[in-house]
Amino acid sequence: MSVLMNRRAVLRQGGALIGAAAASSLPLASSFAQEKVRVRFAGYVESQEQLTQTLAALKLYTQKNPNVEIIPEFTSFGAFTDKIATETAGGNSPDMFSVNVDLLAEYARRGVTTPLDAYVPNPINLSDYLQSAVNAAKFDGKQYAIPNDAIGPTIITNASAFEKAGIKIPADMWTWEELAETATALNKALGPRFWGVEDAGGNYIPCDIFLRSRGKSMFTQDHRLGFELEDMEAWYAYWQKLRETRATPPGDVQALAGNDDPSTSGIVAGRAAMNITLTDSFAGFQALSQDNLILHMMPNGFRGGEMKQRHYCYAGNSTTVSGKSPNQKHVIDIIRFMHFDPEGAKTYYVGSGMIPCSKAARDAFAATGSEADRKIIAYLDVLQKEPAAPRYPGVPGMTGMLTRANEGVAFGKLTPKQAAEQFVREVSARLKK
Amino acid sequence: MDANNNVAAFLFLSPWLIGMICLTLGPILASFYLSLTSYDMFSAPQWIGFDNYIKMAFEDSRYYQSLKVTFSYVFLSVPLKLAFALGIAMLLNRGLRGLGFYRSVFYLPSLLGGSVAVAIMWRQVFSYDGIINQVLLKFGIDGPSWITSTDYALYTLVALAIWQFGSPMVIFLAGLKQIPQDIYDAAEVDGAGPIRKFVSITIPMLTPIIFFNFVMQIIGAFQAFTPAYIISGGKGGPADATLFYTLYLYEQAFTNFQMGYASAMAWVLVGIIGTATAASFLSARYWVHYGDER
Numbered sequence: 125m126s127v128l129m130n131r132r133a134v135l136r137q138g139g140a141l142i143g144a145a146a147a148s149s150l151p152l153a154s155s156f157a158q159e160k161v162r163v164r165f166a167g168y169v170e171s172q173e174q175l176t177q178t179l180a181a182l183k184l185y186t187q188k189n190p191n192v193e194i195i196p197e198f199t200s201f202g203a204f205t206d207k208i209a210t211e212t213a214g215g216n217s218p219d220m221f222s223v224n225v226d227l228l229a230e231y232a233r234r235g236v237t238t239p240l241d242a243y244v245p246n247p248i249n250l251s252d253y254l255q256s257a258v259n260a261a262k263f264d265g266k267q268y269a270i271p272n273d274a275i276g277p278t279i280i281t282n283a284s285a286f287e288k289a290g291i292k293i294p295a296d297m298w299t300w301e302e303l304a305e306t307a308t309a310l311n312k313a314l315g316p317r318f319w320g321v322e323d324a325g326g327n328y329i330p331c332d333i334f335l336r337s338r339g340k341s342m343f344t345q346d347h348r349l350g351f352e353l354e355d356m357e358a359w360y361a362y363w364q365k366l367r368e369t370r371a372t373p374p375g376d377v378q379a380l381a382g383n384d385d386p387s388t389s390g391i392v393a394g395r396a397a398m399n400i401t402l403t404d405s406f407a408g409f410q411a412l413s414q415d416n417l418i419l420h421m422m423p424n425g426f427r428g429g430e431m432k433q434r435h436y437c438y439a440g441n442s443t444t445v446s447g448k449s450p451n452q453k454h455v456i457d458i459i460r461f462m463h464f465d466p467e468g469a470k471t472y473y474v475g476s477g478m479i480p481c482s483k484a485a486r487d488a489f490a491a492t493g494s495e496a497d498r499k500i501i502a503y504l505d506v507l508q509k510e511p512a513a514p515r516y517p518g519v520p521g522m523t524g525m526l527t528r529a530n531e532g533v534a535f536g537k538l539t540p541k542q543a544a545e546q547f548v549r550e551v552s553a554r555l556k557k
Numbered sequence: 558m559d560a561n562n563n564v565a566a567f568l569f570l571s572p573w574l575i576g577m578i579c580l581t582l583g584p585i586l587a588s589f590y591l592s593l594t595s596y597d598m599f600s601a602p603q604w605i606g607f608d609n610y611i612k613m614a615f616e617d618s619r620y621y622q623s624l625k626v627t628f629s630y631v632f633l634s635v636p637l638k639l640a641f642a643l644g645i646a647m648l649l650n651r652g653l654r655g656l657g658f659y660r661s662v663f664y665l666p667s668l669l670g671g672s673v674a675v676a677i678m679w680r681q682v683f684s685y686d687g688i689i690n691q692v693l694l695k696f697g698i699d700g701p702s703w704i705t706s707t708d709y710a711l712y713t714l715v716a717l718a719i720w721q722f723g724s725p726m727v728i729f730l731a732g733l734k735q736i737p738q739d740i741y742d743a744a745e746v747d748g749a750g751p752i753r754k755f756v757s758i759t760i761p762m763l764t765p766i767i768f769f770n771f772v773m774q775i776i777g778a779f780q781a782f783t784p785a786y787i788i789s790g791g792k793g794g795p796a797d798a799t800l801f802y803t804l805y806l807y808e809q810a811f812t813n814f815q816m817g818y819a820s821a822m823a824w825v826l827v828g829i830i831g832t833a834t835a836a837s838f839l840s841a842r843y844w845v846h847y848g849d850e851r
Contacts, residue, residue: 202791206811213598213816234599317699377685379705379795393686521812524792531796535707554813 159191163451163458166197166211167222168204168441170404170477177476181468185461192454205520212236219449220458222441223269225260229347229517231444232263238447239266240456247460252483256514260438263517270459271439273478274486275404276507277329278435279321279422284415285397289313293420296506297431300337300362300423307371310397320371322390323378323534324400325363326527330422332515334359336434337425343516349551350516353544360533360540367534375534386412403503404440407477407496419503433510439481479504519554592821597814609821620822622797623805629711630801631778631833634718639770642722646729647759660727667723676717676787680704683713704788707798714799717784725770732766733759764845772837779830782807802826 165182169175175198182194197218199207205227211217212231223231231237244250244267250258257271286293289310294302307320324330332342338358341350366372373390382388386408390396399409400422410417425431445455461468463482473480473489479500480486490501529547532538538546567574592609594602613620649659669675682688685702693700703709736759744754760767782803785793793800793808806826810819 209598209811209814234597236599374701375795376702376706380684380702382790395685520814524808524812527792527794528797531707531794535796535798537707537796 160193161191161451161454162193162195163220163454164195164197164218165220165458166204166208166218167199167443168201169198170201170440171408173407174476174478177472177474181462181472182458184468184471185458188461189457192458194458215448217446217448219451220443220445220455222272223444224440224442225438225515225517226520226522228261228269228442228444229263230520232266232268236447237268237444238449238452239268240270240445241267243456247456247464249464253481254437254439254483254508256437256511257439257442257481259514260517261442269442269444270463271481272441272443272462273404273439274437274481274504275402275440275479276435276437276504277333277422278401278403278406278503279420280391280399280401280406280409281418281420282391282397282413282415283418285310285314285318289397293418296421296424297433298421298423299425299427299429299431300334301427303423304362304366304369304371307366307398308369311370314397315370317395319373319377319390319396321366321398322381322396322400323363323367323372323375323530325360325530325533326523327400328518328522328526329402329515330400331359331526333422333424333434334362336512337423337429341513341516343518345516347517347555349548349555353541353548356544356547357541360530360543363530364533364540375531378534379531391417402440403500404478406500407494410496419499421506432512433507434512435507436512436515437504437507438515441478519551521554522551525550588820588823591817592824594817596817596820598816599814602817605817609818610825612818613821613825619797619800619805623793623800623802626711626793626798626800627779627781627802630715630718630781631775633712634715635771635774635778637715638719638722638774639725639767641719642725642770643729643763643767645722646726646733649726649730650733660730663726664723667721673783673787676784679713679717679784680788683709705795707796710789710795710798714781714784714788718778718781725774728766728770729763732763736762761846765847768837768841768845772834775833775837776830779826779833 167178169178178198179196182196186192186194197207201224204222208217208221208227217236223237228237240248248270250267250270253271254274257274258267261267261269261271281293283293291306291309291313294306303321310320311318328342335341335351335355338351338355340352340355344350363372367374372378373395377395378390380388381390386392386405389399389409391399392409392412398420401409403419406417406419421433421435424434443459445452449455462472463469469480469485472478473485474493477496479497480489486501486504489497493501525547528550529538529543532546533540533543591602593604593606595605595608596602645663649656649663653659666675683703684690684705685700687703689703690700701709704713740758740762741754744758749757780803781801785799785801785804786807789795789799789804791804791808793804802822803826806819806822809815809822
């Protein structure tokens with residue numbers, strides 16, 4: 125129990141800890157080298173483990189390359205987006221930094237980062253990388269970033285709770301209606317302060333998969349909205365119905381969970397059996413729970429409609445290079461070291477909670493990694509059998525817009541139709557820019 | 558000789574002067590310029606005149622929500638906090654032994670109140686599984702999640718503000734000690750009870766102090782940021798129920814990259830605080846009594 129509490133405390137204060145770690149980390153280099161090149165590497169990490177392994181890999185690099193000094197500036201995702209925006213605006217962008225799909229589009233479009241096609245495939249050979257992740261790191265057909273990990277959408281499912289309720293875990297190819305019914309059944313069996321599934325009405329990825337089940341998508345490849353107003357209305361109405369049938373918690377309880385922080389989630393607090401998220405959160409959730417957690421697919425269609433695998437894999441974290449950096453060659457060599465040098469890659473990935481993007485490294489992991497790693501890899505392999513169309517870049521701030529509208533419905537301030545209108549209005553305003 | 562003195566004076570003043578001009582005055586003027594531009598922080602600002610201000614006034618419903626939240630907060634938290642601070646100060650002014658100790662203890666929340674740690678603790682206390690609901694559950698009441706309900710979230714932040722009553726309390730206490738005891742004695746001889754003494758002596762004698770505290774608290778309350786930022790996870794949620802003005806300004810600047818719009822918002826806030834302060838000063842003529850008048 126005390127170990128659990130410590131873990132919990134660490135994660136709860138994760139942002140602050142990581143920030144402090146970043147601030148206190150000294151430049152990683154020996155001081156004897158001549159003509160020292162200074163490379164600033166800013167990024168976001170999902171966990172303390174990932175930070176530790178990243179810093180260790182960078183330290184190893186500077187030991188082998190004493191002429192390079194790496195200044196690591198790592199933090200949590202939320203703090204990172206503000207920091208990178210401010211630094212870039214001040215003309216002080218780091219030489220290399222992390223991006224996700226939406227940030228990549230934003231920064232590539234504004235010319236902050238530089239295409240890396242000249243370095244592919246030599247020395248950066250992406251041929252056995254997850255192609256959906258490689259494509260998600262492209263903008264306008266050019267390779268703007270190198271994917272660091274492989275992730276996919278999932279429902280983290282508390283198998284122990286299903287067992288306790290005497291409910292069978294549904295098959296992977298299930299419907300949105302079945303999700304609602306299963307979640308209500310869980311509340312009936314284990315309630316009243318227990319709900320089947322946490323409210324994902326404010327969550328981008330399940331919304332996109334819901335839209336895909338209706339033959340639409342959140343965005344199109346040419347950066348427009350890929351759905352009609354009525355599709356979004358159906359999405360908000362779906363979650364409203366789940367709230368009414370006590371399949372999902374009421375607005376005030378759900379709002380406690382925040383966004384994507386395992387320590388505040390209902391599944392860890394023992395209030396819910398299912399949490400819709402991404403595979404890279406799995407290790408964090410499992411570390412905080414003594415129950416048996418598994419990875420399950422989201423619904424893949426509606427009753428009477430077409431059932432098809434609609435989950436796309438991509439990279440949660442990619443590295444991009446500042447267009448203004450005078451040290452591009454060194455940056456590329458650092459990326460090469462972290463991905464392709466056997467020692468570097470081992471330090472970077474093993475124990476970090478990240479699943480490597482390359483097939484060879486994933487296969488090695490499947491044999492040696494932790495139980496959580498193996499579960500994620502097996503799940504990603506299932507998704508690879510029938511790969512879905514990729515995720516298209518959107519605009520930053522999507523979660524806020526979706527969540528506000530969803531909370532408007534949850535607290536009875538908006539109808540699903542009004543929520544859909546509000547969301548479309550806000551996202552359209554961002555798309556125009 | 559005088560010139561030398563001037564040089565020396567400016568030399569000694571220079572750290573402050575340079576700081577004032579480069580770090581305060583410069584950015585203030587720059588932000589006014591930016592408020593008249595469209596500026597996304599990546600490309601150069603583009604002059605758009607008063608468009609930001611017009612958009613704020615006519616097109617942005619969230620802006621009005623942020624005004625509503627902020628004004629509700631100011632109107633609730635400032636009077637309650639002052640009343641609470643005055644009450645505690647009067648208790649402490651009854652000739653207690655160990656006054657210094659109690660004064661420090663009561664001041665403590667103000668030292669901690671703005672901190673992230675306390676905001677996180679507040680979140681725990683008022684959350685769904687928090688201590689308040691644990692107690693309520695013993696009485697068979699399934700309480701809401703106070704901190705994340707649109708009905709109560711703002712009030713939990715008001716409660717947090719009231720709890721930080723320390724600095725007005727210390728000032729009230731100093732003010733109370735200045736009131737000559739003979740006035741009370743004379744009133745007592747005339748048959749005044751405690752309420753009469755409070756209304757007719759304590760309050761009028763204290764009005765300059767009340768006024769000072771009032772102005773300081775109003776200015777502080779309009780700028781409230783940290784507790785709302787931490788407790789709502791930086792989003793002003795749920796459903797914008799705690800979308801403080803400063804929080805929305807921050808979101809526009811750093812999440813939406815609308816630095817021009819955020820600058821315009823900042824200038825409107827300066828105007829609001831300036832107006833509120835000016836109104837307080839104008840009204841002071843009618844209710845604040847200084848000892849050296851009349």
